[in-house]
Amino acid sequence: MKTAITELFGIQHPIIQGGMHYVGFAELAAAVSNAGGLGIITGLTQKTPELLAKEIARCRDMTDKPFGVNLTFLPTFSAPPYPEYIAAIREGGVKVVETAGRSPEQYMPALKVAGIKVIHKCTSVRHSLKAEKIGCDAVSVDGFECGGHPGEDDIPNMILLPRAADELKVPFVASGGMADARSLVAALAMGAAGMNMGTRFIATKEAPVHPNVKKALVEATELDTRLVMRALRNTERVLKNKGVDELLEIEREKGAALKIEDIHDQVAGVYPRIMVDGDMDAGAWSCGMVVGLINDVPTVKELVDRIMAEAEAIIRQRLTGFLDGVKLQKPARAVA
Numbered sequence: 001m002k003t004a005i006t007e008l009f010g011i012q013h014p015i016i017q018g019g020m021h022y023v024g025f026a027e028l029a030a031a032v033s034n035a036g037g038l039g040i041i042t043g044l045t046q047k048t049p050e051l052l053a054k055e056i057a058r059c060r061d062m063t064d065k066p067f068g069v070n071l072t073f074l075p076t077f078s079a080p081p082y083p084e085y086i087a088a089i090r091e092g093g094v095k096v097v098e099t100a101g102r103s104p105e106q107y108m109p110a111l112k113v114a115g116i117k118v119i120h121k122c123t124s125v126r127h128s129l130k131a132e133k134i135g136c137d138a139v140s141v142d143g144f145e146c147g148g149h150p151g152e153d154d155i156p157n158m159i160l161l162p163r164a165a166d167e168l169k170v171p172f173v174a175s176g177g178m179a180d181a182r183s184l185v186a187a188l189a190m191g192a193a194g195m196n197m198g199t200r201f202i203a204t205k206e207a208p209v210h211p212n213v214k215k216a217l218v219e220a221t222e223l224d225t226r227l228v229m230r231a232l233r234n235t236e237r238v239l240k241n242k243g244v245d246e247l248l249e250i251e252r253e254k255g256a257a258l259k260i261e262d263i264h265d266q267v268a269g270v271y272p273r274i275m276v277d278g279d280m281d282a283g284a285w286s287c288g289m290v291v292g293l294i295n296d297v298p299t300v301k302e303l304v305d306r307i308m309a310e311a312e313a314i315i316r317q318r319l320t321g322f323l324d325g326v327k328l329q330k331p332a333r334a335v336a
């Protein structure tokens, strides 16, 4: 399949693996790129720019296909040394950066001068237009369903994607709630040129996380995510667990007076406890509603091949079948 996104990034399939803290290591990024998508290493999971340089080199050893690095611009007073991280990306020969969080505007010249393509993750049309204006090559439009930070507008992708298509000139991918061929074809129908998946890629053989995490994803349903930190205007969609229940209880007690210190134990240092130790009650970790569509743990290549084969079948058979009036068809189900 050829779209503006496959052409922009030089990849075979219009499927991107979004940056994920403590998940987006070289193993997963390389597996996604080897399967024909765009794998992404999560920059800030590497505690220093030197460690990121090593992770990029490790990924380069595992794939000769294009891969990217995620740089998340956090709302923090003690910012990580972003220029040094960008230097590691540039010197590692990486040609795609997925930015997220705050606007990447101040770092655009450094990225562009190195010939790096920038795809910025946005949860609104106005932020997408700003990304386009400051020279981003593409946008990852992240709907309210998404795992991680859906922003504060609460607009799901059925509305957000066509709105983005109406306004954007640069290509965009649909992010949030994407799991299978049906997601991809729907995203394309709504004007996207591909899709970005986070949560779905964690439940794959190559995702370097504790088996308990994959088991929790297979067992959970679409009813099992919660929104936390709304009062702080730093909303995060997470998987429900004991730590999250405690967090929500504190949020209920404190109301609008909530401070980040009040929930420190339920949000700080949780990722290694979940992803490395498999302590599934540790606290808040990002997870999308799409968890309700995850029923297996395939290899990345099995997942990507399945998505592309079923997308072709949906387009060629189901959709053209409607036009040809061939026969009434059963609902499109994911094939296991």
Ligand SMILES: Cc1cc2nc3c(=O)[nH]c(=O)nc-3n(C[C@H](O)[C@H](O)[C@H](O)COP(=O)(O)O)c2cc1C
Pocket (backbone or CB within 6 Å): 017, 018, 019, 020, 021, 023, 042, 070, 071, 072, 099, 100, 101, 121, 142, 145, 146, 147, 148, 149, 175, 176, 177, 178, 196, 197, 198, 199, 200, 285, 286, 287, 288, 289, 290
């Ligand atoms: C466990 C996890 C960690 C994430 N960490 C980051 C991150 O560090 N930076 C970032 O930009 N996005 C992060 N995301 C968001 C993903 O890149 C992606 O945008 C999101 O998962 C898409 O929604 P989906 O989970 O419904 O596919 C994370 C998502 C998950 C599930």
